[in-house]
Amino acid sequence: MRVVSLVPSLTEAVALTRPEVLVGATDWCTHPAGLDVARVGGSKYPDLARVLALRPDLVLLNEEENRRADADALLAAGVPVRVTFPRTVPEALTELADLAGALGATAEPDWLVAARRAWAALPEPGALRRAVVPVWRRPWVVLGSRTFAGDVLRRLGVANLYAEDAERYPRPDLAELRARRPELVVLPDEPYRFTADDGPESFPGVPCALVSGRHLTWYGPSLAEAPALLAAQLAQPG
Incomplete structure (x- = not known):
């Protein structure tokens, strides 16, 4: 093959x-x-x-x-x-298992077994922190409805304020983002590379968590380490 x-x-x-x-x-x-x-x-x-x-x-x-x-x-x-x-973590795990089989793997690879265990070990989240999740700026683009990354965040205790939007990637202006009164702003480093000096200044007074875009949006071997890494990054907003 x-x-x-x-x-x-x-x-x-x-x-x-x-x-x-x-x-x-x-x-x-x-x-x-x-x-x-x-x-x-x-x-x-x-x-x-x-x-x-x-x-x-x-x-x-x-x-x-x-x-x-x-x-x-x-x-x-x-x-x-x-x-x-995939739009959810379970869908990603299923599609990855199907892919491994299509490639001729005789058993699930170790990284996929580890990913299943890591996500299954997460406790049910309690009160969710209300957040906006920009993935681009100039113009601002945020996570909307039915996104894989949104499901990842929900499982880690973060509620996307645009999860019920009609679009998967809405383009609100900054005034609207602030008007949503988020308790947290999640800033990944891809596809737009948000940094401590580029992003948080737009949301004064709101905690901003800089997170790994690869672990938030990729659905592959990175899923095995994503829960622990993202949880740590989300727990230490600037």
Whole structure:
């Protein structure tokens, strides 16, 4: 089997499960460290000619990260694709188990077993902290409804104030964000790299937690360490 992954989360999952089948990945696939496979451009605009030149038996995509046009083009070229789109932690664990099986793994990989245990060990959250979760600024974009990251945060005791919005990624202005009176602002370091000097100053008087974007939004081996790491980051807002 020859696999090309256009999703960083899944690149890491394949590399730690069946590394010998992974022949290509995007320029944004940064994990595991030292990954040595052919690069095929970005997730949104991959070089399909380079993908096809690798003669893949399967290309991995995500409904949100990748374009439907690229999936259609691969299918038209006779290349099977596998499209993921988890909106909750359980959905991610199920899709990852299915992927491991499709790759020919005879048992769930250790990282997936560890991820199941880590999330199952979390206690039911008590009172939830009301939060806004920007993922971009200029313009401001926040987590809205039915997002994987929103489910991750809820399981860690954080209620997304835009969880019932009609859009998955609303674009409120800063005045509206402040008007929601959040008890917490969660600032990930990707896709926009919020830092202590870029983000918290927009929410004076409100605790701001800088968190790992990879552990908040990726659904792969990082799920095993995400609960403990994110819980620690959320407990120490600036």
